[in-house]
Amino acid sequence: MRGRSHIAPEVASPPSSTETEQVQWTDLPPELLFDIIQRVETKENCWPGRRDVVACAAVCKLWREITKEIVKTPERCGLLTFPISLKQPGPREAPIQCFIRRDKETSTYQLHMGLSPALSGDMSKQLLVAKRVRRATRTEFMIYLKGGDFSKSSNDYIGKLRSFNRSNFLGTKFNIFESHPQHDASAQSGYPSHRKTYSKSQPPRVLMTNVNTAGISYELNVLRTKGPRRLKCMMYSIPVSAIEGGTARTPMAFTNCAGDNLSPLIDSKGKKPCICCKTAKSGQSTALVLKNKAPRWHEQLQCWCLNFKGRVTVASVKNFQLVAAVDPSENVSVAEQDKVILQFGKIGKDIFTMDYRYPLSAFQAFAICLSSFGIKAVCE
Helix, strand or coil: CCCCCCCCCCCCCCCCHHHHHHHHHHCCCHHHHHHHHHHHHHHCCCCCCCHHHHHHHCCCHHHHHHHHHHCCCHHHHCCCCCHHHHHCECCCCCCEEEEEEEECCCCEEEEEECCCHHHHHHHCEEEEEEEEEECCCEEEEEEECCCCCCCCCCCCEEEEEEEECCCCCCCCEEEEEEEEECCCHHHHHCCCCCCCCCCCCCCCCCCEEEEEEEEEEECCCCCCCCCCCCEEEEEEEEEHHHHCCCCCCCCCCHHHCCCCCCCCCCECCCCCCCCCCCCCCCCCCCEEEEEECCCEEECCCCEEECCCCCCCCECCCCCEEEEECCCHHHCCCHHHHHCCCEEEEEEECCEEEEEECCCCEHHHHHHHHHHHHHCCHHHC
16 A cells, blocks of 8 residues: 555544533523522522522533523622622612621722621621722722632732822722723724734733722711711712612623723822712703701710611711712612612721612622721821
8 A cells, every 4th residue: 555645533532421421511401490599589589698609600501601600690689699799789678788898908999798797607608808008199999709819800809999089189089990801992992902812722802991989978077066977979870760660780790890980980099079969960860969857966976866777886987878969850769868878887997897788789888888998097
């Protein structure tokens, strides 16, 4: 057979035991798989047992799609399951109860799910971590899904709280920025991109940009009168109609937020809108404004008091409750106006509670509470 090439027939290698086991799990009928995951999701309604639900979504694409179909948003089920749940609005009825642990030595703030460290212990679930960074002209609280890499290029970075000291020397105004995917101009225009190409083993990194989604303003206490701080929060991405009957923006994935309409949609280098302006851009709904609930004077205790329903045990100027500030033209009921959307208070040394509900998300509530640590004494 000289001069002729010989092509050996292709012989399929026998599948390994791991591949055989994976095929068996992926070949389950969708109806049976739906029933199995639904039983797991119903049984495990709190952490750490909630990890089993996340593990089901990590098996394969079919399991992930069915798990995402079964698991509801925090608004509907009142549970936090996936990382994207931290950017979705909380439940409308009972608030989600969390606590914040402050570490002054490392300038970090950890958000945990649970009533308190004493009651939750090691069973508490860490949700977010913030790192305080002092710069020459401003102070920033960088927010991450987990600690470790506190750089802006980290994959766990999801947003930040920034105070502008250059234009606001007293440090009474803050802006909340969320990390959103950046639009690729070269792909939209049809021109080739000159960015570095990546191999198949290393997927291209999605470029991110910071979008201003909320503004926080503290009132100056020039006369040094006693009482809690006064603040207002303007949520540009939440319409005031979400308080009663309407809906707030609910992202379903971290990469799906680029096309959402925010009011106003500006990056961290652009000009920030005025906190006093309650009207969004023309053609868009009015943005929601939150204000701190006015306390009442207790004659016997001789101090200002708020009903935290047992969640706050230590008196502090940092304690606050936020309610909706709406105009009479919005036709919002008195019950909805008096409903506490976010409350924050001290229960021990460097331990604070944080309870939030719809239409705020865990990220937005955490960022608002962080502003209480960055404010200067001029507001106290």
